[in-house]
Amino acid sequence: MLNAYGTANGCLTGLAATIGGEVPADAVWLDLVEPTAEEETHVEASLGIDIPTREELAEIEASSRLYQEDGAVFMTANLIRRGDNDQPESSPVTFIVKNNLLITIRYHHPQAFPVYVKRAMKPQATAMTGWGVFISLLEAVVDRAADHLERVGQIVDDTSRKTFGTGRLMGGAATKPLARPRGVNLEVLIQNIGEEGDFTSKMRESLVSIGRVVAFAQAIFDQLKQSREMKDNRARIKIVQRDIQSLTDHATFLSGKISFLLDAVLGLISIEQNGIIKIFSVAAVVFLPPTLVASIYGMNFHMMPELNWEYGYPIAIGLMILSAILPWLYFKQKGWL
CATH class of the missing domain: 3.30.460.20 (CorA soluble domain-like)
Incomplete structure (x- = not known):
C-alpha cells in the first residue's frame, strides 16, 4: 500500500x-x-x-x-x-x-x-x-x-x-x-x-x-x-x-x-521444593523407629519371650508411638519443622 x-x-x-x-x-x-x-x-x-x-x-x-x-x-x-x-x-x-x-x-x-x-x-x-x-x-x-x-x-x-x-x-x-x-x-x-x-x-x-x-x-x-x-x-x-x-x-x-x-x-x-522434600524426609525418619519395632515383633520365631507377655501387645504399640514422638520432638526443638 x-x-x-x-x-x-x-x-x-x-x-x-x-x-x-x-x-x-x-x-x-x-x-x-x-x-x-x-x-x-x-x-x-x-x-x-x-x-x-x-x-x-x-x-x-x-x-x-x-x-x-x-x-x-x-x-x-x-x-x-x-x-x-x-x-x-x-x-x-x-x-x-x-x-x-x-x-x-x-x-x-x-x-x-x-x-x-x-x-x-x-x-x-x-x-x-x-x-x-x-x-x-x-x-x-x-x-x-x-x-x-x-x-x-x-x-x-x-x-x-x-x-x-x-x-x-x-x-x-x-x-x-x-x-x-x-x-x-x-x-x-x-x-x-x-x-x-x-x-x-x-x-x-x-x-x-x-x-x-x-x-x-x-x-x-x-x-x-x-x-x-x-x-x-x-x-x-x-x-x-x-x-x-x-x-x-x-x-x-x-x-x-x-x-x-x-x-x-x-x-x-x-525453597518450596526443598520444603516438600523436607516433609517427606522427616516423615520417613519419624516412622522409621515404629517400623523397626513392628518388624521385630512381626518375626515368626518360636523362641521369642515377648510373645508370652500378657501386656506385650499394648507395650509394643506404646513403644512404636513413643519412638515416633521422640524424633518429632527432637526436630521441633531444633527448629527443623
Whole structure:
C-alpha cells in the first residue's frame, strides 16, 4: 500500500497516489506499507532510486543499513511493536530522504506511525519538510518506546510485589517479612518475567539501531547547507539522541531487574521444593523407629519371650508411638519443622 502525504497550513494532509501516475509534486512523505512489486517499481522510476528489498532490509551490517546512493540517504532501523497477542514484533523500517522527500518502507505496523499522522494533522511548530517529518517520526518512535518501557516497568513492579509480598510487619525491634500472597503461581510469574525480558531485549536492540540512524543523520546534517531549518533539525536530532541514550540506560536497568526477579522466583521454587522434600524426609525418619519395632515383633520365631507377655501387645504399640514422638520432638526443638 502506498500512502502519500503533503502539507497545507503547517499540517500534514493526505494526497492521492495512484499507481502508474507521477508522484505528487507537493508530497513530502511517501509511506510504503508492505509494498507490492508494482508499487516499488513505480516509486523507483519516479524518484530514480533503488528501493532495498525485504531481504536487504534484514541485513545487520551498518554498510547495508546506512548509506548514500543516487543522491538519496538510506537509513534502516529495527522498530518494535506489540502484536495482537501482546507478543513483541520487531521488523526493519527504512527511511529514505531525497530532495527533501521522505520515503518509508515497512512490512509491519508500528503504532508510532498512525500516532504521528494523527498528531501531524494539526498545525505543527516544526518544519513540515522531508527531513522535518523524518525527525518527527523518530520522535514519535522514541516516545512510543518510552511508553513500552514504562509498561514493562509496571509489570516488573507488579511481579516483584507478587513474588516478595507487599511489605513488612513490625515486630518489636525486628521485622518479619510477609509471606508470599496465596494463589500466586510461580510458573506463571516465570512466564511473565520471560516475556518481559524478551521484550526488553528486543527494545534495547531497537534503540541501538535507532541510535545509529540518528548518528548517521547528524553526520548528514553537518554536510548539508547550513540554514535555519538545518540548525533546528540538528538541535532536534540531538534531543532525540539524548532521549535514546536515557531509554537505553533504562532498558539496561530493567534487564538487570528482570534477571534478579527470575533468579528470585527460581529460588522460591527451589525453597518450596526443598520444603516438600523436607516433609517427606522427616516423615520417613519419624516412622522409621515404629517400623523397626513392628518388624521385630512381626518375626515368626518360636523362641521369642515377648510373645508370652500378657501386656506385650499394648507395650509394643506404646513403644512404636513413643519412638515416633521422640524424633518429632527432637526436630521441633531444633527448629527443623
